[in-house]
Amino acid sequence: MxxxxxxxxxxxxxxxxxxxxxxxxxxxxxxxxxxxxxxxxxxxxxxxxxxxxxxxxxxxxxxxxxxxxxEGDVRRRCLLQYGSTLRNLGRFDESIEVFGAARVEFPDAASLAVFEAITLHAAGQVHAALGSLLDVIANHVDSAELERYKPAIRGNAAYLRDLDARVDAD
Missing domain, CATH: 1.25.40.10 (Tetratricopeptide repeat domain)
Structure with missing residues (x-):
């Protein structure tokens, strides 16, 4: 090309x-x-x-x-847009799968985490969605005020994700 x-x-x-x-x-x-x-x-x-x-x-x-x-950043953007499109089509499980794989491939991509949270919310996994956003804050927001609270933010994020996991298991 x-x-x-x-x-x-x-x-x-x-x-x-x-x-x-x-x-x-x-x-x-x-x-x-x-x-x-x-x-x-x-x-x-x-x-x-x-x-x-x-x-x-x-x-x-x-x-x-x-x-x-x-490859690279264009691939990351494509995965984000594809996952979002699947969400818009109501194909929530596929969207969650795309975002999960994309987050493994691009673990530091805050944009993927944010759009994954939108999909989780749309799929009715509201606790996991909020937990995911709390992780984005803890991992990507650089604020002296938040630094001392990041362990608590991460703990709350894990707790929230676990709530949806327990509800799904029941």
């Missing part, structure tokens, strides 16, 4: 109108038709479908992008 194609992707996405994605989708389709197996092209085309509210098409394209070998 040439840098020129990726530069064109970047330009199109920078100029997109999130309220009217039709022109962006049309322009991206031309690139997609020319490079239907390129992981980044698939990812960006998926994201445009997602932004346009076409989650079913987006999910399929995200899956293809991941299978095509996305």
């Amino acid at each position: 040439t840098d020129a194609v990726y530069a064109e992707l970047d330009r199109l996405l920078a100029e997109r109108d999130r309220d009217d994605m039709a022109p962006t989708l049309a322009a991206l389709k031309v690139i997609f038709d020319a490079h239907p197996t390129d992981a980044r092209v698939l990812y960006e085309y998926a994201g445009a479908h997602d932004t346009a509210g076409q989650e079913e098409a987006a999910a399929e394209l995200y899956e293809r992008a991941l299978a095509a070998g996305l």
Whole structure:
């Protein structure tokens, strides 16, 4: 893939109108038709479908992008967006699975943890969702005031996650 194609992707996405994605989708389709197996092209085309509210098409394209070998930060973003799309489609178990695997692959990614919490909440696991957000605070918020309380925040996070686990076991 040439840098020129990726530069064109970047330009199109920078100029997109999130309220009217039709022109962006049309322009991206031309690139997609020319490079239907390129992981980044698939990812960006998926994201445009997602932004346009076409989650079913987006999910399929995200899956293809991941299978095509996305790496690094673009892979992290794709996993986040794919997990969120699955949540929006009501496919909560799949979304939780995607976020769980993504968090293993990118353990320091606060964005994945936040969106995983949104999925947990949507799936009715409200204690686990709050526990996950408390972990994000303890692990990613740099505040002198919070430092002394981080062990307690982490303890509360573990307690909350355990509540949902106990409810699921019953």
